[in-house]
Amino acid sequence: MIMEEIRELATRFERYSAHSHISGLGLDKDLRAKTVGGGLVGQKKAREAAGIIVRLIREGKMAGRGILIAGPPGTGKTAIAVAISKELGRDIPFVQASASEFYSSEMKKTEALYQTMRKAIGVRIRETRRVLEGELVELEYNMVPNPYNPTQKIPESARITLATKKERRTFSVGSRLALQFMYSGISEGDVIMIDRETGRISRLGKANPEKRYDIDIDDVVERPDGNVEKDREFTYVVTLHDLDEARAKRGSLLSLFSSESREIDSEVRQAVDEQVKEWIEQGMAELIPGVLFIDETHLMDIELFAFMNRAMESEMAPIIILASNRGFARIRGTDDTSPHGVPLDLLDRLLIITTEPYSKEEIRLIIETRAAEMGLVIENEALEKLTEIGEKNSLRYAIQLLAPANEIAKVKNSARIDVEDVEKAEQLFADVSRSSAYLKELEGKMLL
Numbered sequence: 437m438i439m440e441e442i443r444e445l446a447t448r449f450e451r452y453s454a455h456s457h458i459s460g461l462g463l464d465k466d467l468r469a470k471t472v473g474g475g476l477v478g479q480k481k482a483r484e485a486a487g488i489i490v491r492l493i494r495e496g497k498m499a500g501r502g503i504l505i506a507g508p509p510g511t512g513k514t515a516i517a518v519a520i521s522k523e524l525g526r527d528i529p530f531v532q533a534s535a536s537e538f539y540s541s542e543m544k545k546t547e548a549l550y551q552t553m554r555k556a557i558g559v560r561i562r563e564t565r566r567v568l569e570g571e572l573v574e575l576e577y578n579m580v581p582n583p584y585n586p587t588q589k590i591p592e593s594a595r596i597t598l599a600t601k602k603e604r605r606t607f608s609v610g611s612r613l614a615l616q617f618m619y620s621g622i623s624e625g626d627v628i629m630i631d632r633e634t635g636r637i638s639r640l641g642k643a644n645p646e647k648r649y650d651i652d653i654d655d656v657v658e659r660p661d662g663n664v665e666k667d668r669e670f671t672y673v674v675t676l677h678d679l680d681e682a683r684a685k686r687g688s689l690l691s692l693f694s695s696e697s698r699e700i701d702s703e704v705r706q707a708v709d710e711q712v713k714e715w716i717e718q719g720m721a722e723l724i725p726g727v728l729f730i731d732e733t734h735l736m737d738i739e740l741f742a743f744m745n746r747a748m749e750s751e752m753a754p755i756i757i758l759a760s761n762r763g764f765a766r767i768r769g770t771d772d773t774s775p776h777g778v779p780l781d782l783l784d785r786l787l788i789i790t791t792e793p794y795s796k797e798e799i800r801l802i803i804e805t806r807a808a809e810m811g812l813v814i815e816n817e818a819l820e821k822l823t824e825i826g827e828k829n830s831l832r833y834a835i836q837l838l839a840p841a842n843e844i845a846k847v848k849n850s851a852r853i854d855v856e857d858v859e860k861a862e863q864l865f866a867d868v869s870r871s872s873a874y875l876k877e878l879e880g881k882m883l884l
């Protein structure tokens with residue numbers, strides 16, 4: 437694999453944003469859960485357990501093991517998994533999937549699971565490159581007529597001078613680089629970096645501008661220290677799946693005429709694994725096992741479980757977090773039942789965290805915290821009504837009603853949500869049990 441490709445691949449991991457109010461587990465330094473912390477309320481035991489898990493993951497002591505978060509719907513299983521990812525930080529990959537996503541017509545279910553597992557493993561690659569770095573203090577183009585269109589002029593070459601705090605150096609550059617300067621809009625006064633080998637130019641910011649504006653879109657940077665020509669270390673974080681896809685694409689000329697498939701050959705993965713191990717041995721790379729969170733675990737069947745169980749033993753496996761709201765359930769694809777519908781040999785590998793139903797006070801506090809986070813003002817009576825809905829229907833439904841209730845208030849030109857706004861929102865938007873009951877009733881009528 438060439439570094440060029442890796443630089444292209446190195447983008448930030450995508451993050452899950454639906455539980456946007458959650459910023460962490462909300463623990464103090466002794467790993468005790470605060471009543472309200474990190475956007476979470478209550479559920480202290482589970483949060484404290486999750487705090488221990490975060491430590492184990494950081495210390496690399498969770499390899500080959502997994503976690504099961506078990507509890508009734510709406511008790512914060514997903515919320516806690518998201519909080520774990522926030523605690524782990526941006527550098528550790530966190531991938532969320534629902535077990536239903538593994539079943540598609542596009543690829544085998546085991547392939548879908550394997551790809552998802554490899555998305556949850558990062559590789560941090562370091563590379564030292566020779567660069568020229570400094571403030572561009574002089575840029576002069578040598579323009580010639582365009583050979584294809586003589587009415588136009590293009591730069592045939594350019595002369596540039598780069599300055600650091602220590603020295604100034606002048607270089608002449610060829611047409612390819614000169615064109616890059618012209619089209620990237622780089623001008624004198626910019627601090628730039630040129631890759632010696634590839635000629636790639638990056639603009640780092642504007643150097644010590646004379647005029648300071650109160651508001652300025654430019655990043656101001658200092659004129660660099662040291663020599664103009666120097667070695668710089670770069671790090672890129674990519675996932676194993678990124679590397680698999682890049683390598684598979686390179687081989688795809690051969691398979692141009694075979695049917696389009698997004699499945700990845702096992703030889704490709706083997707080659708990627710070997711390459712990564714080689715990098716690690718050379719001290720160029722580091723493996724960052726991330727976390728794969730699988731919701732609705734009971735939808736997985738025995739084949740997927742067996743595959744995952746085996747894959748967890750590999751040295752390149754992510755930490756698996758499963759969530760289940762089933763007690764005893766049949767394992768799909770078999771006639772056996774087991775706790776949470778998870779096969780016993782897999783259960784043996786799992787640390788189990790349980791979440792408990794919320795008390796009325798906790799429901800009220802969660803809704804209140806959530807409303808505050810959304811910047812909403814809510815009257816007491818309205819909060820009481822939502823708390824009731826949270827108790828009677830579900831917490832998720834009560835939280836979901838906040839946004840429409842606020843819109844209803846705004847239409848009345850009110851900045852506060854009152855109880856009528858909540859009732860109106862409840863009328864207009866059904867919760868899942870109501871909408872499914874409604875359709876069931878209709879289906880019954882249509883059969884007649």
Ligand SMILES: Nc1ncnc2c1ncn2[C@@H]1O[C@H](COP(=O)(O)OP(=O)(O)O)[C@@H](O)[C@H]1O
Nearest residue numbers: 455475476477479509510511512513514515832
């Ligand atoms: N302890 C909590 N503190 C704050 N918000 C919570 C808490 N538990 C759940 N929520 C929020 O309530 C909603 C439902 O919780 P969720 O995590 O989806 O439950 P589950 O995954 O157990 O079904 C989500 O919007 C979630 O962010």
Ligand SMILES: [Mg+2]
Nearest residue numbers: 513514731759
């Ligand atoms: Mg959930």
